[in-house]
Structures are given as structure tokens and as C-alpha cells.
Amino acid sequence: MKHLTLTTAALALMAGTALAQQTxxxxxxxLEPPNLDPTAGAAGAIDEVVYANVFEGLTRFGPDGEILPALAESWEVSEDGTEYTFKLHEGVTFHDGSTMDAEDVVFSLDRARAEDSTNAQKPLFAGISAVEAVDPLTVKVTLAEPNGNFPFNMAWGDAVIVAPETIEQAAxxxxxxxxxxxxxxxxxxxxxxxxxxxxxxxxxxxxxxxxxxxxxxxxxxxxxxxxxxxxxxxxxxxxxxxxxxxxxxxxxxxxxTEGETIMAMNNKQPPLDNVMVREAIAHAVNRQDIIDGAMFGYGTPIGTHFAPHNPDYVDLTEMSAYDPEKAKAMLAEAGVENLTLRLMLPPPTYARRGGEIIASQLREVGIETEITNLEWAQWIEQVLGGKDYDLTIVSHTEPADINIYARPDYYYQYDNAEFQAIIAELGVTSDAARRSELNKQAQEMIAKDFVNVYLFQLAxxxxxxxxxxxxxxxxxxxxxxxxxxxxxx
The missing domain is CATH 3.40.190.10 (Periplasmic binding protein-like II)
Structure with missing residues (x-):
């Protein structure tokens, strides 16, 4: 009997071990991230590793895009919309054991908006005029103008809270x-x-x-x-x-995803500085062939830089519909012949496979391409930073980022004062109906200007x-x- 009892206990122990939950x-x-500091790098792979896992911001994105409290347990907005007061959680510490408090928030936001900041999304912080530690658990952020989107801005990986003692080693x-x-x-x-x-x-x-x-x-x-x-x-x-x-x-x-997959064009590089040439290129590209050939059918065609699942999305795909004969006629009217363009491709399969398909489509309308395959570090340095390219294919996975077209120094080099005014108004508008109207105007303007070739929303x-x-x-x-x-x- 004793032997049976011991055996039963041993079996129970073994069963418990076998059924222990995997951890x-x-x-x-x-893609491997080039570094691990989300406040000093543009590569999406950085956030893919550290967002919400290692680093946290005042707010954060939830699984379906909702804005949730994070290090800030709550916040209040002044009547005029220019002051946000964040109440921080008590008892938060950094991984080295040091306390996270209001002074760290001040440091993080001031660092991100500083003149010499290397933050890849510096415009998120451009409207901040002052950051003040009211007490260890309270931070007041004063904006130059009202911005109903400020909690959304603070949810980005580029806005995580860091400590001055350890930020230099974050990479x-x-x-x-x-x-x-x-x-x-x-x-x-x-x-x-x-x-x-x-x-x-x-x-x-x-x-x-x-x-x-x-x-x-x-x-x-x-x-x-x-x-x-x-x-x-x-x-x-x-x-x-x-x-x-x-x-x-x-x-x-x-x-x-929030990934608008585009063939970006260098709008200051002749002959791409001619909207007629950019439109011709757009009509030379068959989106569905790229979705089928590069993504095996996964992906939603887009005609502008906006996610189709967003309620404000406008379907503008017909404006740049596949029409190779129209493309040839427009190139002839623009006086462009024997054109060769440099097509720089980063590592993702949608870019490498899509690039080969687009090169073939462009050849049909008389445009040759010189394809160069780049690793991400090269792409960031040469294309994103150096603007040394004609065409490139990339998926912009940042959320609601049509505002990048308001940055003349961005790698598209698109400079339209009217568009910039739309984005400026959007930044200070909290009325939902007006924001929707402005979003639609912005989509239509970049589609009409054929800034880029809009391919598909990345699945x-x-x-x-x-x-x-x-x-x-x-x-x-x-x-x-x-x-x-x-x-x-």
C-alpha cells in the first residue's frame, strides 16, 4: 500500500510537471532593428521589439488602435485646449531600480522636441511650448495651439519615457x-x-x-x-x-495594418519634378498585379496615403488607374523619352518582388529602371536621409501619418503650401466633422498631385x-x- 501511495504521488508530480504552462x-x-532606441531611429523593427514590452509612454495604442492610459493613469485638458495635465501612476520604476517621475517626463519630451533632436517623428512634439513638473506625479504640458490629437501623439513609440541616466545606452x-x-x-x-x-x-x-x-x-x-x-x-x-x-x-x-505601401518618387529630382511625369508613372503601374505577384493576393488597393479601414478614407484608386496608353501619351506630351530611373529597394519581400514587377510595367511605357537592392541601414542613410534616389518601394506603417507630406524636407521632397495649411489646421482642430473634412481634402490633394504611386494597404x-x-x-x-x-x- 505504501508503495502504491508513493507511485501515485510520483505520477501526480510527473503529470503536474508535464502540464505546466509554457512561459x-x-x-x-x-528584419533586425538597427538599434533598440525608439526615440532615435526610424526603423519599424525597433518598435516591434521594444514598444509596450520594454518602453512605455504616457499613453499607448491598444490592439484595435484605441488610445489607452499607460504611464499616465489619467489626464485633463484645459478649456482652451492648450494645457494637458497628466497624472502619473505611483510606484513606477525603471529597470535599473530608479524611480520614474515627472522629471523624467519633462526630460523625455524636452529631449524629443529640442533643436538638435534626432527623433524620427519630431513633428509630434513641435506644438509643445513648455513641459513642467507640477509635483513628482503630475506633469503639465502647454501647447502653442489647441491639439485634440495630443494623447494620440504621445502613444507613438517615439514618445516613450526615458531616463537621463540611461538614455545614452538605449541603442x-x-x-x-x-x-x-x-x-x-x-x-x-x-x-x-x-x-x-x-x-x-x-x-x-x-x-x-x-x-x-x-x-x-x-x-x-x-x-x-x-x-x-x-x-x-x-x-x-x-x-x-x-x-x-x-x-x-x-x-x-x-x-x-497602418502600412500604406507606396512607390515613393523624389519630387525634386528631374523629370519627377513634373507632375505630368509622375502621373504617367502612376498610370503605368498595375496595383493588382503587384498585390497578386508580390503578396499572393493579400493587400487592399489604395489611391492615396490613408488606411482603408479608417472612417475618413476616400477611395481615389480610379484617379491613378492602370492605363499604359495614357502613360505613354503623357510622357510624350511632357517631352520625356529614353528615361532611366534609379529604383532603390529595401529588404522586405513586397519591395523586392514588387520592384521587379513595376520595372517590367514601366518598361512597357518606355521607362527603364536601374534596380539597387539595399539593406535597411543603407536605405535609411541613402534614401530616407540622403534623398539620393528616384524611386523606392516602402510600406509606411506609422499610424495616421498623412502629415508627413507637410514636411518639405521629407524624402519625397513634396512642397505644397496649401497642403501644409490643411495639416496645420488639422493639428488644432478638435471638431470631429471638420477633422474628417480636412482628412479627405488632404487625401485628395496628394492624389491629385501624384506625389507617389499608391499601391496597397499592407495586410x-x-x-x-x-x-x-x-x-x-x-x-x-x-x-x-x-x-x-x-x-x-
């Missing part, structure tokens, strides 16, 4: 306030985060999160099938997704182990938020 996860990413050893702490970065392979046992909010359910960088689509497929990767939020080979759909071990997660096609729960379906911002993710037993 580690490996996330697949096609390689980030220290934030989030539910996960940085553990290691083996460059070229992975970044590992660990559960923050001293987190001020609801504790993470996972103990370890590893972001594994796999650039090759076939290698990504093999890693998922072998169980080396548990979740690929944006699977790099849409043509292989169907093989997961029929396998009960996996779930395919299809959602929407979010993810593949995950069927036992994982709490994953985001959509991508309202560039994030792989692990804060509510867990495994079922």
Missing part, C-alpha cells in the same frame, strides 16, 4: 519601465527579453520572449514547421501561408502556434506587444 516564446521577425542596452527587461542582443540572430519582476502594472504571463531574426522566407517556413519559432507576426512568404492553414498545429491570423498575415493566446490581430502601430500573451495548457 517562453520565440517570435520570428524578418544597445535599453532600460525602460515596461513589463519586460532587456537581457541580450546577439546581433544577426536574436534579442531576448525577460519578465520584469518589479513591474508596476499587471505582470506579464511570459517569463522569456526571444525575437529571432530570419530574413529568408524558406528558413522562416522551416523554423515554424520545426517549432523553433512559435509565432511569426508578419510571415514573409504569403505564398506559403496556405500550408499552415490546413495544419491544426497552427493558426493563420489575418488582420489589417498583416501572421502564423502562430495554435496554443498561443492574447496576440494582436491587427497592427495599429509597429508593435509585437507581449504584455497579455500566454499559452493555453
Amino acid at each position: 517562453t516564446i520565440t517570435i520570428g521577425m524578418q 544597445t542596452t535599453p532600460i525602460g519601465t515596461g513589463p519586460f527587461t532587456f537581457t541580450e542582443w546577439v546581433q544577426g540572430d536574436h534579442v531576448t527579453l525577460s519578465k520584469n519582476g518589479s513591474y508596476w502594472g499587471e505582470a506579464a504571463k511570459l517569463d522569456t520572449v526571444t525575437f529571432k531574426f530570419i530574413a529568408d522566407a524558406n528558413a522562416a517556413f522551416a523554423a515554424m514547421m520545426a517549432g523553433d519559432v512559435d509565432y511569426f507576426p508578419v510571415f514573409p512568404a504569403p505564398e506559403l501561408v496556405e500550408q499552415f492553414a490546413g495544419d491544426p498545429r497552427f493558426v493563420v491570423i489575418e488582420g489589417s 498583416k498575415i501572421g502564423v502562430a502556434n495554435a496554443k498561443i493566446q492574447g496576440l494582436w490581430e491587427n497592427a495599429p502601430t509597429q508593435a509585437n506587444d507581449m504584455t497579455a500573451v500566454s499559452w493555453t495548457e
Whole structure:
């Protein structure tokens, strides 16, 4: 009897161990971030690792794009809309044990809006005229003009709160306030985060999160099938997704993103400084061929820089409908012949595959292209920073970012005072009906000016182990938020 009791206990212990919930996860990413400081880099891969996991802002994006409290538990707005007073959560600490308080918020916002700031989204902070620590848990932000969108601005990864003592090391050893702490970065392979046992909010359910960088689509497929990767939020080979759909071990997660995929044109580079030439190029491109050929049918055609799921979206695809004969006629009228344009392509498959298709389409109307494949660091330096390109293909995954067209020094080099006035008014308007009207005017203006060739809204096609729960379906911002993710037993 004693022997039986011991055996039963041993079996129970073994069963308990076997059924213990898994607390580690490996996330697949096609692109490796160039650094881990979201306040000093434009690459979306930075936020994909650290947003909400390592770093937090005053507010944050929720799974469906709603603006939620984060380090600020609440806020009040003055009657004239120029003062926001944020009440901070009590007991928040950075990962090094130091206290996060109002002075850190002042430092973070002043640093982001400083004249020498390297923040990739500096316009988010341009309307701030003063930031004041009222007391350790209260911050007052004074704006030069009313801005009903200010809590939205503060939710971006570029607006996270950092500490002056540790910000200089954030590129390689980030220290934030989030539910996960940085553990290691083996460059070229992975970044590992660990559960923050001293987190001020609801504790993470996972103990370890590893972001594994796999650039090759076939290698990504093999890693998922072998169980080396548990979740690929944006699977790099849409043509292989169907093989997961029929396998009960996996779930395919299809959602929407904020990613307007465009062929950007350098509006100051002759002959692209001629709107007739830009329009001709737009009519030479068949969007559906690119969606089918590069994305295997995943993606929604767009005719302007705005997400189709947004209530203010205007379908302007007909304005730049595929019409190669019209394209040829317009090029002839513009006096353009024997034209060769430099097409710079970053690493994503939509760019590399889409670029080959577009090159073929442009050739049909008499335009040759010189294709150069760039790594992200090269693309950021040469195209985004140096404006040394004619054409490029990229997906802008930042939320509601049509305001970038109001920046003459942005890499499109589009300079339209009327458009800038629309965005300026939008920035100080809180009335929903008027904001909607302005959004529509902005969409129509850049479509009419053929600033870029608007291709498709990037779909979010993810593949995950069927036992994982709490994953985001959509991508309202560039994030792989692990804060509510867990495994079922």
C-alpha cells in the first residue's frame, strides 16, 4: 500500500510537471532593428521589439488602435485646449531600480522636441511650448495651439519615457519601465527579453520572449514547421501561408495594418519634378498585379496615403488607374523619352518582388529602371536621409501619418503650401466633422498631385502556434506587444 501511495504521488508530480504552462516564446521577425532606441531611429523593427514590452509612454495604442492610459493613469485638458495635465501612476520604476517621475517626463519630451533632436517623428512634439513638473506625479504640458490629437501623439513609440541616466545606452542596452527587461542582443540572430519582476502594472504571463531574426522566407517556413519559432507576426512568404492553414498545429491570423505601401518618387529630382511625369508613372503601374505577384493576393488597393479601414478614407484608386496608353501619351506630351530611373529597394519581400514587377510595367511605357537592392541601414542613410534616389518601394506603417507630406524636407521632397495649411489646421482642430473634412481634402490633394504611386494597404498575415493566446490581430502601430500573451495548457 505504501508503495502504491508513493507511485501515485510520483505520477501526480510527473503529470503536474508535464502540464505546466509554457512561459517562453520565440517570435520570428524578418528584419533586425538597427538599434533598440525608439526615440532615435526610424526603423519599424525597433518598435516591434521594444514598444509596450520594454518602453512605455504616457499613453499607448491598444490592439484595435484605441488610445489607452499607460504611464499616465489619467489626464485633463484645459478649456482652451492648450494645457494637458497628466497624472502619473505611483510606484513606477525603471529597470535599473530608479524611480520614474515627472522629471523624467519633462526630460523625455524636452529631449524629443529640442533643436538638435534626432527623433524620427519630431513633428509630434513641435506644438509643445513648455513641459513642467507640477509635483513628482503630475506633469503639465502647454501647447502653442489647441491639439485634440495630443494623447494620440504621445502613444507613438517615439514618445516613450526615458531616463537621463540611461538614455545614452538605449541603442544597445535599453532600460525602460515596461513589463519586460532587456537581457541580450546577439546581433544577426536574436534579442531576448525577460519578465520584469518589479513591474508596476499587471505582470506579464511570459517569463522569456526571444525575437529571432530570419530574413529568408524558406528558413522562416522551416523554423515554424520545426517549432523553433512559435509565432511569426508578419510571415514573409504569403505564398506559403496556405500550408499552415490546413495544419491544426497552427493558426493563420489575418488582420489589417497602418502600412500604406507606396512607390515613393523624389519630387525634386528631374523629370519627377513634373507632375505630368509622375502621373504617367502612376498610370503605368498595375496595383493588382503587384498585390497578386508580390503578396499572393493579400493587400487592399489604395489611391492615396490613408488606411482603408479608417472612417475618413476616400477611395481615389480610379484617379491613378492602370492605363499604359495614357502613360505613354503623357510622357510624350511632357517631352520625356529614353528615361532611366534609379529604383532603390529595401529588404522586405513586397519591395523586392514588387520592384521587379513595376520595372517590367514601366518598361512597357518606355521607362527603364536601374534596380539597387539595399539593406535597411543603407536605405535609411541613402534614401530616407540622403534623398539620393528616384524611386523606392516602402510600406509606411506609422499610424495616421498623412502629415508627413507637410514636411518639405521629407524624402519625397513634396512642397505644397496649401497642403501644409490643411495639416496645420488639422493639428488644432478638435471638431470631429471638420477633422474628417480636412482628412479627405488632404487625401485628395496628394492624389491629385501624384506625389507617389499608391499601391496597397499592407495586410498583416501572421502564423502562430495554435496554443498561443492574447496576440494582436491587427497592427495599429509597429508593435509585437507581449504584455497579455500566454499559452493555453
